[in-house]
Amino acid sequence: MSSVFPVNDYGPLMPGLVMAGVAILHVFLAQFAVGGGFLLCYFQWLAMTGRNEYARRFVEGFFKILLMISFVMGALTGVGIWFTSIQISAATIGEMVFNFHWIWATEWTFFCLEIVAGYCFYRYHQRLSDRTSLTLLVLYTFAAWMSLFWINGILSWQLTPGDWVQSRELIDGFFNPSFWPSLFFRTVVCLTLASLVGCVVVNLIPDLDRDAQRSLINRAAHLMLPMLLMPALGAWFLWAMPADSRSWVLGGSPAMMMFFMISVGASVAIGGYALLGLWLQRLYINGATATLLLLLAFGATAGGEFVREGSRKPYSIRYVVYSSGIIPEEVGRLREIGSVTNDPYPVTNEPDCPNPTVLLGAKVFRRQCAVCHTMEGTNGVAHLTQTWDLSQMRLNIAKLQQTKPYMPPFSGTPQELDALVHYIRWVLDDRPSPFDYQRDDAVLAQIQIWLDEAGTEASSLALAGEEWSP
Numbered sequence: 001m002s003s004v005f006p007v008n009d010y011g012p013l014m015p016g017l018v019m020a021g022v023a024i025l026h027v028f029l030a031q032f033a034v035g036g037g038f039l040l041c042y043f044q045w046l047a048m049t050g051r052n053e054y055a056r057r058f059v060e061g062f063f064k065i066l067l068m069i070s071f072v073m074g075a076l077t078g079v080g081i082w083f084t085s086i087q088i089s090a091a092t093i094g095e096m097v098f099n100f101h102w103i104w105a106t107e108w109t110f111f112c113l114e115i116v117a118g119y120c121f122y123r124y125h126q127r128l129s130d131r132t133s134l135t136l137l138v139l140y141t142f143a144a145w146m147s148l149f150w151i152n153g154i155l156s157w158q159l160t161p162g163d164w165v166q167s168r169e170l171i172d173g174f175f176n177p178s179f180w181p182s183l184f185f186r187t188v189v190c191l192t193l194a195s196l197v198g199c200v201v202v203n204l205i206p207d208l209d210r211d212a213q214r215s216l217i218n219r220a221a222h223l224m225l226p227m228l229l230m231p232a233l234g235a236w237f238l239w240a241m242p243a244d245s246r247s248w249v250l251g252g253s254p255a256m257m258m259f260f261m262i263s264v265g266a267s268v269a270i271g272g273y274a275l276l277g278l279w280l281q282r283l284y285i286n287g288a289t290a291t292l293l294l295l296l297a298f299g300a301t302a303g304g305e306f307v308r309e310g311s312r313k314p315y316s317i318r319y320v321v322y323s324s325g326i327i328p329e330e331v332g333r334l335r336e337i338g339s340v341t342n343d344p345y346p347v348t349n350e351p352d353c354p355n356p357t358v359l360l361g362a363k364v365f366r367r368q369c370a371v372c373h374t375m376e377g378t379n380g381v382a383h384l385t386q387t388w389d390l391s392q393m394r395l396n397i398a399k400l401q402q403t404k405p406y407m408p409p410f411s412g413t414p415q416e417l418d419a420l421v422h423y424i425r426w427v428l429d430d431r432p433s434p435f436d437y438q439r440d441d442a443v444l445a446q447i448q449i450w451l452d453e454a455g456t457e458a459s460s461l462a463l464a465g466e467e468w469s470p
């Protein structure tokens with residue numbers, strides 16, 4: 001039996017959204033840091049071979065920005081991810097650390113190499129030969145990309161654990177079905193981001209004339225060429241996704257589809273501009289436009305990461321842990337002993353609970369619903385159930401996985417469910433005190449019947465086979 005860890009309360013922000021926000025910021029910065037390495041190697045080479053006389057100044061300017069972003073912001077948000085995720089789903093992070101201990105250690109080692117190589121370049125490149133400087137940059141880039149390689153295996157495993165589910169072999173989990181499409185797709189994104197930041201940086205280099213700027217921008221734009229592969233890589237990724245997750249993205253869940261479309265739309269806009277403006281017409285692009293394109297790229301990354309995180313529902317690790325932190329095999333037992341029986345943490349976000357039942361309901365909400373819902377803020381359960389009477393609430397929550405296939409099955413006793421319903425009712429009635437609760441055994445018996453009818457498994461959709469029939 002896993003331990004209970006409380007989900008942190010972020011007021012009107014639902015915890016899943018907070019997690020997504022921190023993760024998106026970090027992924028954006030980290031991917032730029034990887035792509036930045038490639039861009040620097042390219043420009044160092046241009047400088048060494050005399051192909052562009054301004055390339056050296058670009059390397060200087062760009063590297064300072066890369067340093068700030070990858071070393072300072074990247075590291076800060078990286079720690080932020082750990083800090084946030086243990087507040088939101090300790091069970092998920094626990095599984096990730098438990099199953100991939102050595103992969104994390106390997107990833108961290110490459111991150112160290114990245115920092116050391118980057119620092120040496122920063123500190124000594126003026127005294128070093130061109131060749132040695134390039135070696136340091138190649139080392140930096142290799143290490144940065146390798147840290148992406150390792151972490152990509154763990155992140156893609158969350159969505160598509162593949163054969164690992166049966167074999168529990170590290171290698172199956174790591175090289176899971178979405179490993180390669182995800183790695184290649186992310187690499188293309190890294191290059192694109194670096195290229196766009198490059199265009200911004202060119203505009204910031206002092207006393208560079210228009211022609212010099214144009215020549216640098218056209219070189220930086222070369223790193224956007226791999227974007228041509230994006231449609232194929234995206235389709236490969238979608239194809240590797242479980243059928244249900246794919247169906248959320250392609251229309252099953254309006255929010256998911258919207259974010260997917262934002263991501264695709266922003267990518268098409270960037271790619272179109274790059275194709276028409278930068279390659280075909282060899283245009284100059286000013287700082288404002290470059291910044292705008294970079295913002296679009298942030299939108300595309302945000303949309304994409306949101307979809308990747310969101311489409312795992314009802315799991316945070318497919319078949320292994322539900323988003324709520326509850327293990328699928330535990331559901332049956334939790335329905336007998338209760339989901340919060342072993343929850344020692346006081347409910348601090350509802351200080352004025354009028355009776356023990358409402359208090360129990362608030363605890364059940366925290367354990368089973370709070371990751372994806374708030375009470376009255378984002379995805380607020382109070383709003384979603386506004387028009388339902390008590391009996392409808394009981395039925396729809398007892399059959400939670402049928403109410404919406406991206407929710408896990410309810411995992412507590414009938415008493416807990418009734419307490420949850422009363423907690424929702426109390427909030428809907430503006431938290432009155434006193435607030436009456438009468439235990440009714442006939443009601444509890446009915447809830448038990450509904451729970452039995454719903455079963456303890458996830459929705460059949462969320463258990464569906466991995467094959468795709470478009």
Ligand code: HEC
Pocket residue numbers: 313314315323324365368369370371372373379381384385396397400403404406407408410
């Ligand atoms: C894995 C995330 C997740 C968990 C856990 C979860 N939900 Fe949901 N729930 C959702 C999403 C996403 C929606 C869709 C919201 C929408 O349609 O706007 C939803 C919708 C609902 C709705 C509206 C259903 C309808 O038909 O309109 C209710 C009520 C609800 N959830 C209650 C709960 C309760 C109570 C719990 C805890 C026992 C819970 N949810 C746990 C993600 C979750």
